[in-house]
Amino acid sequence: MMSPPSRPGEPPEPTLLRQRWLALRQSQPRTRIRDAADQLGVSEAQLLATGVGENAVRLELRFDVLLPRMESLGRVMSLTRNAHAVHEKRGTWRNVELHGARALVLDEDIDLRLFLSRWCFGFALRESLADGLRRSLQFFDATGTAVHKVFLEDGGGTAAFDALVEELTHAEQSAELPVEAPAPVKAPRPDGDVDVEGLRAGWCGLQDTHDFFTLLQRFDVARTQALRLAGQELTTAVAPESLTWVLERVAGSGQPIMVFVGNPGAIQIHTGPVHTVRPTGPWMNVLDSGFNLHLRADHIHTAWVVRKPTRDGVVTSLELFDAAGENIALLFGKRKPGQPELPEWRALMAELAAALPVREVMP
Known part of the structure; x- marks a missing residue:
């Protein structure tokens, strides 16, 4: 019996949605689930949930049980992404x-900052692929957008995975x-309403890079707005091509760097050299054995060299943003x-x- 069609403006009924997804996968086998969800007009978590009872199990988010047991899964690939960048690290969860x-x-390999109030849904997946069964744990926010995923790469972690899924x-x-609609992006205040001199004074008085977010909150200023107003001694706007420029040079020199990619629920960090830097169409990629980065270079709207004073001296970063002022990396x-x-x-x-x-960077 056919499932009834969904009403306009509502997600499709799960059985029909799953049928549409399977048909899409058959016609476009290389399409990733996030892109498929966009095409089908639903969130990634809603699409994934259609597999409950088949290849997906919904989990309780009991972090006191879940997080300390991640080490038992052995070697994994941890994936954190936002709308424009995917950051993949291989290693073992330790020191949680x-x-x-x-x-x-x-x-040293898996380095994460997790903001658990943003984690609303968790699933365990067992997916049949051409090279065998792939097991993963996947976590989403209230809108059904992925915040973090963990894929098993060590067969020795299978029993621990199964036990953890059974318990949770x-x-x-x-x-x-049920998911929430994404909240609208808050528009920055007019430049004239910002206490620019106070912002600069607070910036110059920073003792730790982690205090920068608090500084932005204190002066109620958007991050890219603050970068634009801070002045040349603190920031320099650079071309979007700066990412490629930097990655190619550090790959050639072997200079170790740190690469942060995050979303409201997770920030993932790579520390060390990068070796294989390869553009593919609009994507700029790092393709190393323990670290992969895939970033839509054409989505970089502004890029900045940013200098922050700390008790250890000035710390300099390259910061990349999209057209809405959201951080990419x-x-x-x-x-x-x-x-x-490092000098x-x-x-x-x-x-x-x-x-x-x-x-000149326009507001």
């Missing part, structure tokens, strides 16, 4: 710290998932708290600011 609604994973199986195993020289910035990285950022400056 849970602090209420926040968590840290502090391993949610009582609700419906193929229909941040690049730093390799460093740890208590250590000064090679600071010199590279100075060279970039001189080579690819943008003279």
Whole structure:
């Protein structure tokens, strides 16, 4: 019996939605689930939930159980993305710290900052692929947008995966998932309403890069607005091509860097060198054995060399943003708290600011 069609403006009934997804996968086998969800007019989590009872299990988000047990899964690929960039790291979850609604994973390979209040849905997947069964844990926010995914790469973690899924199986195993509409992006205040001198003074008084977000909140200023208003001694607007320029140079020199990609629920960090830098169409890619980056270079609307004073000296970053002012990625020289910035990285950022400056950035 055919499922009834959905009403206009509502998600399709799950059985019909799954049929449409399977048909789409057959006609476009290389289409990723996020893109398929966009084509079908639903969230990624809603599309994934149509597999509940087949290849998907909804999980309880009991972080005190879940996060410490991630190490038992062995070697995994951890994936964090936003609308424009995908950041993949391979390694083992170790040194997990849970602090209420926040968590840290502090391993040399898997380095994460997790904002758990944003995690609303969790699923375990067992997907049959040409090369075998792929197991993963996938987590989504209230809108059904992915915040983090973990894919098993070590067959030795299979039993631990199965035990964890059994323990955390949610009582609700419906193929229909209620999600919230995305909140509208808040428009920045007019420049004339910003206390620019106070902002600059607070910026120059920073002691830690982590205090920068608090500074923006204190002066109620959008990040790209602050970068534009701060002045040449603190920021330099550079061309969107700066990402390729930097990656090609650090790949050639072996200089270790830090690459941050995040969303409201997770930030993932690569620390170390990059080796294989390869553009493919609009994508700029890093294709190394332990680290992959896929970033839509054509979506970079503004790029900035940013200088932040700290107790360890000035810390310099390359910051990339989309047309709405949302951050795509941040690049730093390799460093740890208590250590000064590498002079090679600071010199590279100075060279970039001189080579690819943008003279005027419109609000």
